[in-house]
Amino acid sequence: MAPKRGTASPAGRPSKAAKKDTTAAACKVIADALGLAQKKGVPADVTTFLGAALKHTLPTYKEARHEFQASILKMVATTLADSESVLLEDIASAEATVNGGGDEKSRREAAVVSAEQNLQVCQETLQEKQTLK
Numbered sequence: 001m002a003p004k005r006g007t008a009s010p011a012g013r014p015s016k017a018a019k020k021d022t023t024a025a026a027c028k029v030i031a032d033a034l035g036l037a038q039k040k041g042v043p044a045d046v047t048t049f050l051g052a053a054l055k056h057t058l059p060t061y062k063e064a065r066h067e068f069q070a071s072i073l074k075m076v077a078t079t080l081a082d083s084e085s086v087l088l089e090d091i092a093s094a095e096a097t098v099n100g101g102g103d104e105k106s107r108r109e110a111a112v113v114s115a116e117q118n119l120q121v122c123q124e125t126l127q128e129k130q131t132l133k
Helices: 023-042 046-059 067-099 101-132
Strands: none
Touching: 023 046, 023 067, 046 067, 067 101
């Protein structure tokens, strides 16, 4: 029996690719960035709420937004500013650690020398006690 015409053949035209929803991906990235503001004192519930509200607010054109959507975006902007300040503080802290690396290195080298001297004294004491037995 011959194959039916309605079956898909491997040599046929490929199916159309589905369009990707870039708005949802952008909202997810922004929601993740809002989480950094928690280090600045913004409650977790607030950042979760703002992140969830983004998918209902951002796809709407600015002219067509309701005043509540506009106020949510103002809150998101404020919270993102807090997130940015947290990142800048982290960068400053990391740079201070890197720039102060010479002091830290010399302090650790001194601790290693002290520990080696202590080890040598302890080994000599052990040798003396073992020879007495």
